[in-house]
Amino acid sequence: MKIMILDAHDVILAASRKCGYGVALVYQEAYHEGDRIVLEVDKQGIYVLQLDETLGAHPLYLKKEASFPIPISELSRTCYSPFAFQGERHLLTLSHVDSLPRRNLACNPHDRHETVGIYPHATANVETRGEMVFAARNAIDGIFANEYHGEYPWTSWGINQDPKAELHLEFGRPVSIDEVRLTLRADWPHDSWWSEATLIDSDGEVTHLSLEKSSLPQRFPIPQKTITCLTLCNLKKADDVSPFPALTQLEVWGTEG
Secondary structure, eight states: OEEEEEOTTOOEEEEOEEETTEEEEEEOSOOOTTOEEEEEOSSOEEEEEESSTTTOOEEEEEEEEEEEEOOOSTTTSTTSOTTTTOSSOEEEEEEEOOOOOSEETTOOTTOOTTOEEEESEEEESOOGGGOGGGOGGGGGSSOOOOSSOSSTTSOOEEOTTOTTOOEEEEEEEEEEEEEEEEEEOOOTTTOOOEEEEEEEETTOOEEEEEOOSOSSOEEEEEEEEEEEEEEEEEEEEOSSSOOOOEEEEEEEEEEEO
16 A cells, blocks of 8 residues: 655655555655645555544545545635644555444545545535535534534535535445434524435435434434435425525444445
């Protein structure tokens, strides 16, 4: 397995070394526009990955080659800690994992629009004003702060008041799920909320959810099944004066398929 930093011209700036139970790369330079992280593994599967100290280390599914464009511009960084990818010393790690318990299979703080080969991966047909602080990836970053909006750490998936908004979650492989949890953004009275939502899985099975005005995770046990993707859609806004419902976290609990 290998971690590399490449510049905008595909020149390799640094490469990892064996360390502990995998590899590590200590990059002692500032990142520049166009730099990206490339990961290589012999076999696609679950690995524990950390691309920046502020994101932490998480078990994620990697294809044999994966890439992560480093967010440099101010517009691309609003969903991250102000310290993320900053400075002149960065620790990146990648290691094997033998087995994992039941967990939130949707969590991936390393997700972003341009990420390739790293799962889970969230996309949406609408994101408020195209701003990263309202991007779909925020719904799977593992951050539950939801009493405010518009800046880190109060990130969310914002739907730009679109009743046809949909969030699509790809797992990259079959997973066995048994529960879904939704945490709504709760910046009331600025925010509204959804009273109903629908889940459609990769088999086309439809699950209807009834939601409440709550700042806490709302749990929905479902019959255990194996899927590869999930779509959250048919979001029905509650009957209140605010036009701004939003999602802070989507959790999908289960085990490897």
